[in-house]
Amino acid sequence: MRIMLLLLIAAVVVMPLSNVEAQKAKSIDELAKMFDSSQCKSCHAEIYAQWENSHHARSLMGVQDGLMMTPLAKKGSTPFSPDDPKKATLKTFPCFKCHLPQAVAHAEDSFAVEYAEALLAGDKAKVGKLKITCIVCHNEKAIIHKLSDGYPEKGVLYGSKDIASHPDATFKKVKKSQIMDHAIMCGQCHGLGPNLEFENPVQCATLYGSYEHNYLSKGGQQQCQECHMQKINGKADHLIAPNWNDLEGTKKLLQNAIAMDVQTVGYEWLRKGGDLRPMIVVNTKINQNAGHRIPDG
Amino acid sequence: MTAKAADGKEVFKTERHYHPQATNCKDNKMLYGAQVKTQYIRDTSLQPFETKAESFEIPLPEGVRAVDVTVSLTYEINKPDNKIEIFKVTRKVALDR
Helix, strand or coil: CHHHHHHHHHHHHHHHHHHHHHCCECCHHHHHHHCCCHHHCCCCHHHHHHHHCCHHHHCCCCCCCCCCCHHHHCCCCCCCCCCCHHHCCHHHCCCHHHHCHHHHHHECHHHHHHHHHHHHCCCHHHHCCCCCCHHHHHHHCCCCCHHHHCCCCCCEEEECCCECCCCCCCCCEEEECCCCCCHHHHHCCCCCCCECCCCCCECCCCHHHHHHHHCHHHCCCCCHHHHHCCEECCEECCCCCCCCCCHHHHHHHHHHHEEEEEEEEEEEEEEECCEEEEEEEEEEEEEECCCCCECCC | CEEEECCCCEEEECCCCCCEEEECCCCCCCECCCCCCCEEEEECCECCCCEEEEEEEEECCCCCCEEEEEEEEEEECCCCCCEEEEEEEEEEEECCC
16 A cells, blocks of 8 residues: 555656656747757767767758758748748648657647748747757657657667666666668658658658669668768767868768769861861769769759 | 860860759759759769769860860859869860870
8 A cells, every 4th residue: 555655656746747748849949958968068079069060960050051941931932831930830841850850749830930930030040059969869760660669768868889877867878779870860861752741742862762772772781870970089970971061071072982084185087088177075984982872952 | 174275265165964853743844942842853963883974075166276174073062153173184185296
């Protein structure tokens, strides 16, 4: 009886916390706070600094802070655009599927209204708060076999190995992910082709489709992570290049993947007797050994 | 790719564009923008382990016996003026030995 009473008391204490966790974010600040990963920085400073420079840390900002989703908020610009930003819903922004996956499951339509208004106001500081944080990949998107393996557990991070005791107030355990070092981890967002589940189709990245159908088929066997997350000081580089804002760094990446050969000849081409025509011929050959088409999207 | 005569005059210029090209599948106008693209209609991008070979024939104007050929491979990000020059090769090509 005493045990039952203790369980009852425990349930009463725990229930309000569960309810809070089940609540959805109503605003940009609420969603940003819900997935804030700044606590990771103190122990994982190098990885955190890499991530801060990555496009994952500015997933709604586009290339060079272009706020690429603005047309979705602008009346008449796309089939998704509402007449008034106050009528925006999560469905207004199909791009959340990959550019802010946590919004799909953990935000309310009021969040989409604030986001639409921020886009139209060009409020980069506000939009910039929304990121694909550590928690998104290492918890929210870490399990793809949800029927067989279950949904990602609260308070658990998923990584390359099991850590029974992880020194963090919220995430006290790390479990080894079955997919974290495989291409399909990236493929969740980096695209197979048209996204036909929306009321109007959208097509963004198709890199994973290219990898599946036109890289593996030619004998390529590397995972995305082997090129885009090469180890630095023994740990995967979380810049996950390319960083399109870093033109010099991107140039080096492209030069590593692509080769160009140029051959030339000058001669006089004989069209017919007595009709020599001055001619230059330039032959070019371009090869690439990346795991996908270049460019994509 | 360009070819210029000794006096700097351009005698030949051409471009090749390597990239997937999409429409909304409701008409045949190419579109940029994930929110409106629906399907590729053509794909000229560089594919893994494949060679993209081109041969450019440049008939020279009268009096021109040599040109400076420049081949530049660039990567455009979002818009044509935001680009990275990956490789640039310049060769002097002459008819006379």
